[in-house]
Structure formats: C-alpha cells, structure tokens
Amino acid sequence: MNQNNKLPRTIELLAPAKNLEQGIIAIDHGADAVYIGANEFGARQAAGNSIEDIAELAKYAHKFGARVYVTVNTIVYEHELANAKQLLRRIVKADVDAILVQDMAVVEMMREIASEPEMQGQRMPELHASTQTDNRSVEKATWLTSVGFSRVVLARELSLDEIREVHKAVPHTELEVFVHGALCVSYSGACYASHHCFGRSANRGECAQFCRLAFDLKDSRGDTIRRASHLLSLKDMKQLDRLEDIIEAGATSLKIEGRLKDAAYVKNVVAAYSQQLDEIIEDNPGKYRRSSWGKAEYTFIPNLAKTFNRGFTHYFLDGRRDDISSFDTPKAMGEYVGYVKEIRRGSFNVAGTAMFANGDGLCFFTPDHKLHGFRVNRVENNRLFPLSMPEELKAGMALYRNNDMVFERAMESKTAERKLTLDMTIGVDCGKIVLEAIDETGRKAFATLDEPLQEAQKPQSENIIRQLEKLGNTMFRPGNTRLNGGVASLFIPSSKLAAMRREVIAQIEEQPIGMGGNEDVQKKVYASKENNIVNKRFIEAEKITAANVANHRAEAFYEEHGVRHAAAAFELTDGARSGAKTYGTPHANTPLMTCRYCLRYAMGFCVKRGGKQPIWKEPLFLESADGRQVRLTFNCAKCQMEVYATD
Incomplete structure (x- = not known):
C-alpha cells in the first residue's frame, strides 16, 4: 500500500x-x-x-x-x-x-x-x-x-x-x-487526403502516406516559396x-x-x-x-x-513546438556517427568515436538538403570503402548510420526471455515431505512425498535447493526457496525432488491467470442503451467531429445517443463513390486534413506567436511532383491548419 x-x-x-x-x-x-x-x-x-x-x-x-x-x-x-x-x-x-x-x-x-x-x-x-x-x-x-x-x-x-x-x-x-x-x-x-488523391482510404486501412510526399509551396500569385520539400512530414x-x-x-x-x-x-x-x-x-x-x-x-x-526513425520529437506534449517536422526527408536518417574527415580515391575516414562494420548503411545530406545513402563494402580501422563512392560526398559532411550491421545481427538471434518468479517451500508436515510453490501471480500448488523419512549423513540443503531450482526451459525462474521443519537433515533422492518440482509446475501451469474485470465490462460495455447517459454539452459543442458514418447502423447509433448531425463518411460523399447511398449528414467542403501542426508556424511566420510577418499572399498551395495541388487554410481561432482539395 x-x-x-x-x-x-x-x-x-x-x-x-x-x-x-x-x-x-x-x-x-x-x-x-x-x-x-x-x-x-x-x-x-x-x-x-x-x-x-x-x-x-x-x-x-x-x-x-x-x-x-x-x-x-x-x-x-x-x-x-x-x-x-x-x-x-x-x-x-x-x-x-x-x-x-x-x-x-x-x-x-x-x-x-x-x-x-x-x-x-x-x-x-x-x-x-x-x-x-x-x-x-x-x-x-x-x-x-x-x-x-x-x-x-x-x-x-x-x-x-x-x-x-x-x-x-x-x-x-x-x-x-x-x-x-x-x-x-x-x-x-x-x-481524407489519401482517399481523395489516390482512392486509398486511411479510414479503411489503406493510407498511401500522402503526407510523406515532397511538395512545392506556392502562394496565390503563383510564386514558389519553397521547392521540393516534405512539408507535411513529421x-x-x-x-x-x-x-x-x-x-x-x-x-x-x-x-x-x-x-x-x-x-x-x-x-x-x-x-x-x-x-x-x-x-x-x-x-x-x-x-x-x-x-x-x-x-x-x-x-x-x-x-x-x-532502429527506424525520422528523428525524434516530443510533439505537442509541452505545447506547440517548432522542431516537429522533417522537411528534408521522410526516410530514416539513423544515428549521427561523425563527419567525413578526409577522402581518397574510393575511400574516406570518419572523425568520431563510432565503430563500423562491413555492410553498414550510411547516409548524408547534400547542400541542397537531399538525403543520399550508400553501403559500406569494407572497413579498415576508421577508413571506409563504399561499394560505390558517392560523388556528392565531401569532407566535412555529417554522416548518419541508418543500418547498423552489428546491431542487426544481434537482433536476429534470441534476445530476451520472460519468466515468472516461483517461490518454493519444502518441509515436513505430519510425517510427510510437502513442497509448496506459489508464483508471482498468486497461483499455488502442492506436492507430497509419502515415504519413510530417512536421516542423511550430512546436511542436504544445497542439494535440495539445487534440485528444486532446476527450472530449465519452463516459464519460471527461481525466487525464494525455503527449507522448513528440519527437512535439510533428511535424505531425499534427487529423482523424488525433481518429480515433486515437476508436479507443482504442472499444477500451476494448468491454472489460468485471472484476467479480471469481466463482470464490470459486461455491465458497462454491454449495458442496454437506455442506461447510457447522453452528454448534451458534447453534442452542442462538437457535432461529433470525424464521425465517418458509413452504414445505417452507425447512423442509428448516433441518433439514438442524442447526436443528430453525425458526419457522413467522406468515402461515400467524395466523387470516387458518387451515386452511393450516403449515411449521416454530408458536409460541404470537408477538409482533406485537419492538423494541429501548422506549416506557417513551422516556418517561423506565425505572427500570433511572435513570428515574422508573412511575405507571401495567401492562400497557400502545396503542389506535388505529379501536379496534384491542395490549398492550406490557417484557422488561427482553433490554432490549426486545414488542407483542402482544389478540384
């Protein structure tokens, strides 16, 4: 307690x-x-x-x-x-x-x-x-x-x-x-961006990762503010x-x-x-x-x-931050391992303390913020020989390792073992040797040896403990093993101790661990809907954002629980499924994305939070390499960015 x-x-x-x-x-x-x-x-x-x-x-x-x-x-x-x-x-x-x-x-x-x-x-x-x-x-x-x-x-x-x-x-x-x-x-x-652009709905488990694409950022005059950057990638x-x-x-x-x-x-x-x-x-x-x-x-x-990461962030845990995006690449950079010290034909050495191995994957950024990767073919001390020497690699460039062969090989083998602790007490009770076992979940078992007691010529503590704690490939590890009632002075054959050990383990393994809480779950989760309380404040304030109603049962559920304007699934109202019956309430001009992340803030142009005055004419547009374009709206009242279709 x-x-x-x-x-x-x-x-x-x-x-x-x-x-x-x-x-x-x-x-x-x-x-x-x-x-x-x-x-x-x-x-x-x-x-x-x-x-x-x-x-x-x-x-x-x-x-x-x-x-x-x-x-x-x-x-x-x-x-x-x-x-x-x-x-x-x-x-x-x-x-x-x-x-x-x-x-x-x-x-x-x-x-x-x-x-x-x-x-x-x-x-x-x-x-x-x-x-x-x-x-x-x-x-x-x-x-x-x-x-x-x-x-x-x-x-x-x-x-x-x-x-x-x-x-x-x-x-x-x-x-x-x-x-x-x-x-x-x-x-x-x-x-809904993935569905709108590629017909692959994130709400159907088919996200095409639209947010990881590279975009040009343009203003309403057509001026390009930033080129080929991953402006939505976090x-x-x-x-x-x-x-x-x-x-x-x-x-x-x-x-x-x-x-x-x-x-x-x-x-x-x-x-x-x-x-x-x-x-x-x-x-x-x-x-x-x-x-x-x-x-x-x-x-x-x-x-x-x-392991795979795009760099790390605490995101919004402490409020809005300006270090949550990764404009240069949506790929894994890995860990910083040093910088290129000197390049010779076909090889280079690294200033830093990292150790390298044949097969390591390394990467670096060029001055135009493009990520390039290569494989290390051979290592001689701190001199690395790439399989193919990258032309863009220059002395002074920072290096990152996104594939550590030593670590990866270690991960290929068995790397962990999980076991429950098993406490055992052996003693004499009514002329019989009794073994009691209890695991950390509280499951108990007993085994009794009903044979004549024999005095040993020397103390048996070490052998008794050793035999009982031979838990081997079971799911248990030894905890506290206690000897009571003068049992240490008795001769107990190792085979008998092993049999008692196996018996208590088998008994415990047959007992399920209580998963708990099911009665309360039955009462709460599967209660009749008449017993549920409708939160009027929620209905008035939120109108069930992102309800995504796609069938008559969901539509009825919201209505029965006091929600009269649950939003229809975008997938049923978007042009890709025109003609399909719509459930819920269709909403015109639905944002393709609603984001707490704000590109204006990330670029240092949020005047509300002390940023610079924007130099562009809004609205802003993101344009991908294949010509797809979306419009950005900055909803400062809600402190969020919204992404809209332009077609």
Whole structure:
C-alpha cells in the first residue's frame, strides 16, 4: 500500500504485433499487451492475421496475464455489415481481451453477439475507442464513456495538460496514450487526403502516406516559396524520458506505434520502454504496478537510435513546438556517427568515436538538403570503402548510420526471455515431505512425498535447493526457496525432488491467470442503451467531429445517443463513390486534413506567436511532383491548419 492507502495504479505497455511471431516477441520483451489486426477491417490492411493466429497469441499472452487487443477500427460499408458481424463472433471466440473500434455499428453488433445463446458463458472483450474516432477533447472522451467504451485512445496531439483534463473528467475510463513511433500530420480519423488523391482510404486501412510526399509551396500569385520539400512530414515521437509525466497525467496504457515495422524494431523499442517503465515503478513503491506478470531479461542493450526513425520529437506534449517536422526527408536518417574527415580515391575516414562494420548503411545530406545513402563494402580501422563512392560526398559532411550491421545481427538471434518468479517451500508436515510453490501471480500448488523419512549423513540443503531450482526451459525462474521443519537433515533422492518440482509446475501451469474485470465490462460495455447517459454539452459543442458514418447502423447509433448531425463518411460523399447511398449528414467542403501542426508556424511566420510577418499572399498551395495541388487554410481561432482539395 502507498501512503494514501490506495492500491497501486496499473500501468500497461502496449506494443504492436504485425503477426503472431512479432506478438510473441513483444510479450517476451516486456509488453503488457499487444494490438493486432484480423484479416479484415483493421486500420493497417497490410498487417492482417488469421483468427487462429490471434487465438494462439492470446493463449500465449495470457500465460503472463498480458492482453491481446484486435483492431476492427475501419469504417464498415453497408454491404459489409454481415461479414463484419461474423468476424466479430470469431474474434470473441478467440478469447481476446478488447476490440478497438471506429465504426459505431461494431458496438451495436457486439452487444447483439453478447446476448446470443452460443455466447453465454463466453468471456466478452472490452471495447476501446480507437484513435480513429478522433479523440481530442474532454467532451468526446465523456461521450465515448457514456456510450459504453471502457478505454479511449487519445489523439497523438494532446499535451500533458489536456491529458490531465480528460482524466479528471472521466477518471474511471482508461486512457491510452501514444508514446513512440510515426506521427500522422492530421488528426487520426480526420484525414481524407489519401482517399481523395489516390482512392486509398486511411479510414479503411489503406493510407498511401500522402503526407510523406515532397511538395512545392506556392502562394496565390503563383510564386514558389519553397521547392521540393516534405512539408507535411513529421519526425517520429519518442517519449522515453517523459513516461512518468504521462503516467502522472492519467495515462493507463503507453502505446508504441508500428504494426508494419520489423521484428528488430519491436524488440528494441519494447525493451527500451519496458526497462524505463520498470525503473519508474521501482522509484515509486506502492504507487504503480505493471498490468501483467513476469520479467524479461535481455541479451542486448536497447538503443532507439538503432532502429527506424525520422528523428525524434516530443510533439505537442509541452505545447506547440517548432522542431516537429522533417522537411528534408521522410526516410530514416539513423544515428549521427561523425563527419567525413578526409577522402581518397574510393575511400574516406570518419572523425568520431563510432565503430563500423562491413555492410553498414550510411547516409548524408547534400547542400541542397537531399538525403543520399550508400553501403559500406569494407572497413579498415576508421577508413571506409563504399561499394560505390558517392560523388556528392565531401569532407566535412555529417554522416548518419541508418543500418547498423552489428546491431542487426544481434537482433536476429534470441534476445530476451520472460519468466515468472516461483517461490518454493519444502518441509515436513505430519510425517510427510510437502513442497509448496506459489508464483508471482498468486497461483499455488502442492506436492507430497509419502515415504519413510530417512536421516542423511550430512546436511542436504544445497542439494535440495539445487534440485528444486532446476527450472530449465519452463516459464519460471527461481525466487525464494525455503527449507522448513528440519527437512535439510533428511535424505531425499534427487529423482523424488525433481518429480515433486515437476508436479507443482504442472499444477500451476494448468491454472489460468485471472484476467479480471469481466463482470464490470459486461455491465458497462454491454449495458442496454437506455442506461447510457447522453452528454448534451458534447453534442452542442462538437457535432461529433470525424464521425465517418458509413452504414445505417452507425447512423442509428448516433441518433439514438442524442447526436443528430453525425458526419457522413467522406468515402461515400467524395466523387470516387458518387451515386452511393450516403449515411449521416454530408458536409460541404470537408477538409482533406485537419492538423494541429501548422506549416506557417513551422516556418517561423506565425505572427500570433511572435513570428515574422508573412511575405507571401495567401492562400497557400502545396503542389506535388505529379501536379496534384491542395490549398492550406490557417484557422488561427482553433490554432490549426486545414488542407483542402482544389478540384
């Protein structure tokens, strides 16, 4: 107990799982939960998985009390409702712990599934409001709580103060906060640029990364202000040094982005954040605890600079900043390793302390801000011989390593092992030798040796402890092993001790770890809609931004919960699907992107915040290399930038 006589607050490290293998890797490296996509209706279409693999992942995660969340967080078209409901049934039977939702039709279908006869006795998953539901306000979080969501995944753009405000308004709602990974320039769920330009909807898991393209910035006179720059591309988020602040602000779950990343990324990032979280908990005894059990031990030292990143930023955690974008490149730069000291024909040396290996990938920026990369073919001390010497490379240029072969090779092997601590007590009770075992989750087991007691010629403590602690390839590591009741003076054959050890381990492994909270979930998430409270303040203030209504069930859900003007899905109102029936309320001139990020501010021309007076004539336009053009509007009243189509 802490000084306020309260139970420790549970904190979760949530990791991405591209597939079953990477989900297991995330759990082994310290994740308390993973999120994974099924084969349909996930916001990363390229990261779909079979229900069988998801069930296998849940089975593995539950060994440690870790959780599995399935992303069903796209909008669902009318003709897909039946398929979506069937998928949801199969996900429920896979014994997962939560489903991430964007389309409110999913909520209605899950409530129906929970009442079906075949689901009676089935553990029902929680419902989490995906960041795709555009969760950037107290009012939105309050409304989502009122309609039954147990968790809200907050927009990446929120500051610490804003997280605190949401937590204060809905103190019993779990808040999931992004702490690491790629950043979308638009509020999630409010980005339609990819669909408009390429027919690939971000709300359908098909984002074409329009924001990573290079653009010319032009004003209304046609003057070019900046050429071929990645003006909408942001750096990656890294909050490793701010985790405690985020937790104190009210976060329940710390989310790592990256369901399309490779296994090395998952290993490195999860290990780094798990170790940091353990340190925070150790420094705050009785205040916090991890939401799952077991501790990972690593064969490597995590280093976030070693895996894919576009440079790092705290984003808006402390308010608006001018260092969040990456105009020069959307690609991974990697870590700074020194500068080019001297070039000879076919080789060069580096001023710095970094060690290099054959096969390393290096890159540099030319004076015109273009990123060039090359592969190191051979290393002799600090002299590097590229496979092909870059003509643009000059003495004095900074070098970055975006592929570290030594680190990558280390990541290819087994890099972590996660085990539960097992305490054992052996003693004599009523003339019998009794072994009691209890693991860190509280599961207990007993084994009895019912044979005549034999006095040993010499103390047996060392042998008894050694035999009991031979836990080998089991999921346990030895904790405290105690000898009571004079058992150390008895002769117990090693084979008998091993048999008792195996018996208690088998008993404990058969006992499920309680995943907890299901009764409350049943009452809250699957309650009848008549019991839900409609938040009038939200309806009046927000009109459900980015509602993305794509079917009659979602439309009915909003209406039944007091929302009369839920926005129709852009995908149904855009020209690409003209003629399709529209659900919800169409809105004219919908922004393709709504961004807290502001290009005017990033370039130093926000007069409101002390910047220079703009030298251009607005409106401004972004024009891509293939001639696509969008218009920028600066909504200073809301302190946001909006991107509009021009055709």
